[in-house]
C-alpha cells in the first residue's frame with residue numbers, strides 16, 4: 001500500500017484499517033480520520049449489498065456546516081465537499097481523480113446508524129447532491145428504508161421504533177430481541 005501522510009501532524013501516516021468486515025481502508029492513528037478508496041468500496045458493495053435498491057433520493061437539505069476544504073492526502077488537490085443529507089448532515093470530502101473518500105472520526109459510524117453506509121457512491125453523485133438542495137421535507141433515511149423493507153413493513157418498524165424509544169430499558173429489550181431472533185440464548 002502506498003504510503004500516504006496525514007496533514008494533522010508531521011509524522012502521521014495512514015495505516016491499514018478494516019472499516020468493516022471485508023472492507024479495507026486506511027486510518028490515521030493521530031486524528032482518527034479514515035481514507036476509503038472507491039476501488040475497495042465498490043467491490044464490497046457488490047459482495048455484500050448486491051440486492052441494494054436503486055434509490056431515488058429525496059434527502060433532507062444538508063445542514064450548512066462551513067468548514068475548510070482539505071487537500072487530498074494522496075495528490076494534494078482540493079477535495080470536493082459532498083453533503084450526506086442524513087439527520088445530522090455532514091460533509092464528506094472526496095477526491096474524484098484518486099477515488100478517495102475522507103471520513104472524519106465517527107462519520108462512518110454515523111453513516112451506518114442512518115443506513116447510508118451502502119450508498120456512499122450514490123451520495124457522491126451530482127444527482128444526489130442536487131436532490132439534497134431541492135428537497136425540503138422528507139428524510140433520506142426513511143426513503144431508503146421504505147425502499148428496502150416495503151411500505152407496510154416500514155410503517156410497522158416505525159411504530160416499534162417509537163414504542164421502543166419510550167421504554168426506559170430499551171437496550172435490554174433490543175439485546176434480548178437480537179439474541180433470541182438470531183437463535184443465540186433463545187428461550
Ligand SMILES: [Zn+2]
Nearest residue numbers: 006008028031
Ligand atoms: Zn491525521
Ligand SMILES: [Zn+2]
Nearest residue numbers: 072075095098
Ligand atoms: Zn487526490
